[in-house]
Amino acid sequence: MQVYERPDHPWIKDKSYYVAPLNYDEKVSAQRTAAEGADISPQLYDSTIRKILLTPGLRPTIHGMVRIAELLEGIGVKHFTSNIHWWKDPQPEALEWAVAEAILKANFSFDTSITLDTAWSDDWRRGAEDLAELGMVRPVFLFQPMREDRGKRSPEKTYDRVREIMGGIKDMGLRPGLMITDVGRASWEDLVGLSRAGIEAGADLLNVTDSGSSLSHHGMRVLLNSLRKELDTDVEFLVHTHDDFGLGTPVAIETVLQGDSIELSFNGISDRAGFPSFEETIVCLESMYGLPSGYDMKLVSQICELVKQESIAPHPWKALSGDHAFMLDLPYSAAPALEKGRGSFPPVWNCVDPSWLGYAPQMNWLRQFMYGPVVESKLRSLGLPTDKASADEFRAVLSREFASMKEYPIWVEEEAFDELAQLTLGERGK
Structure with missing residues (x-):
């Protein structure tokens, strides 16, 4: 990955961010070295649609998911992931299948990996073959490793199944992927054994899945480096984690800085506690670590808004995509x-210029602005009178507006403020 030259000042003006210069200090840079001796390049995998389909309480549409896929392609996403579950039923979940089919038929430029939960099915080939005909490049099969409270199948039986499926997928001319779930709480011996069985049989992707978000970002770094050293491989590691401890994005950043790949979703949309945020990760990597994203950052606001429309709004204070951001x-x-x-x-106010991401700074009128000189400054910017009588009259108008509001958000939107100001004081400004 390209790295910016260390700037002489704590900002980089063409990108309009202003962050602490310590981020670019040599002592900080020395702590983010990729896995020793590994010839790898981290990739960002988008799981936005996958996670919308799994988020409780939503009613996704095929059309809406394709609209999101179009913007994913536009922003520069190169790797797309999705799930198809059978839920131990003879048929796959209809919506997940239909969405995958629509996206594959659209022939987007990104590579598509689809995780299938049919590893122990007698007919595990069927879904992979059907999807391959539509253009899927990589089927991923998930396996659960052993841990102290889990022991349904012997490791040897599981390893044999892994070899059978990875080898079979490779024989079909596809790129097999192996997902290992709950890696943070797995037996180390079984984690290594599963990984080795898959890689030796032809898996070109090891999806390291911390299903319960049990690893801190420091723990994830140690696990990835230890596992790569143990396996002595340059096979791509793809990390999947959640945000149960509020560490989704830090784990994502740590993963990329170590040279491994990560699954992300816009707005951090996901089941349970959310997911590492695509927009937070790329903005942080570029502004705080000097790693150019390669994405069309002007589209960040558009895709965050579309994901909001097609799923659920982020918390108002969510970084970058929230209403308060x-x-x-x-x-x-x-x-x-x-x-x-x-x-x-x-x-x-922020460390980045909102226009870099396609946003504009908002200045809705809040109760805090009723005090001090902010009213006068705002009126002056509109070319309206700012003498005491005029300002006091307008404050009274704003006070009545606030008093009439009973539910969040209690603020006067900027356009409404400007209109009120013109109606109240416009004639005096002439």
Whole structure:
């Protein structure tokens, strides 16, 4: 991966971010060395659609999922993952199959890997063969390793099945992938044994899945490096984790910095506690670590909004994609933005310029702005009078607006504020 030259100042102006210069210090850089001796290049796999399909309470549509796939291709996604479950039924889940079929038929430019839960089915080939005809490049089969409280099948029987499937998929002219679930709580001997069986049989992807988010980002680093050293392989490792401890994105960043690949979703959408966020990961890697993303960052806002429409809105305070993310929400940020301009450098309030990601800074009117000189600064920016009588009159208008609001969000949207100001004081400004 290309690395920016260390800047002389704590920002890089053409990207308009302003982060701590310590991030680029040699002592920090020395801590993020990829796995020793490994000739690998980390890849970002998008799992947004996969995770929407698994999020409780949603009613996804095939059309909506294809719309998201179109933007994924537009932003530059090169690797796409999805699931198809049989849920121990003779037939696959209809919606998951239909979505996969529609996306494969659309012939997008990204590679498509699909995880199948048919490893112990007598007819495990069927789904893989049907999907391969549609253009799937890699079927991934999942296996559970042994741990102290789990012992249904002998390791030897499992390894034989892994070899059978990986070898069979390779014989079909496809690229076999092996998913090992719950790696953080697995027996180390069985984790190594499963991995080795799959790789020796032809697996070109080891999907290291920390199903319960049991590993910290430091623990994940040790596991990945130890496993690669033990296996003595350059096969691609793809990490899958969740956000149960709020560590989804840190684990993703740690994984990439170690030279391994990671599954991500826009808005962090997922079942359970969410997923490592695609937008957070690429923005952080570029701005704090100097690793160019290669994505069309201007489309970040569009894809986050579309995922919101087709699934569920992120928490308002969610980094980058939440409604509060680029809000000038305190007088300390609002006043300088009004005086210097919202596009001034360095950014007034955030460490990145929102326009880099296709956003614009918001300045909805909040109760905090009723105090101090913010009202006057805002009126001045609109070319309206700012004398005491005018400002007091307009504060009274705003107070009545606030009093009429009973539910979140209790703020006056910027366009409504501008209209109120013109209606109240416009004639005086002429």
